[in-house]
Amino acid sequence: MFDSILKAVTALAIQEGLLVEEDGVLLSQNTINLVNEIEEMNRQHLIDKALANNDRALFMRLTS
Numbered sequence: 001m002f003d004s005i006l007k008a009v010t011a012l013a014i015q016e017g018l019l020v021e022e023d024g025v026l027l028s029q030n031t032i033n034l035v036n037e038i039e040e041m042n043r044q045h046l047i048d049k050a051l052a053n054n055d056r057a058l059f060m061r062l063t064s
Helices: 002-015 029-052 056-063
Strands: 019-022 025-028
Touching: 002 019, 019 029, 025 029, 029 056
Parallel strands: none
Antiparallel strands: 019 025
């Protein structure tokens, strides 16, 4: 009985957008937002590094 309630609550949370299922793992929207923010910070760092090293090819890959 507990399993069926848990599945129903989980399905509702996914349907309402409170949780996202990725490859069988449940993630909160806050976790996804944090990961996206970290990825963007890393991308900006690589762009800065490419500019500092005059690496035009890397810069073009990151900005296109």
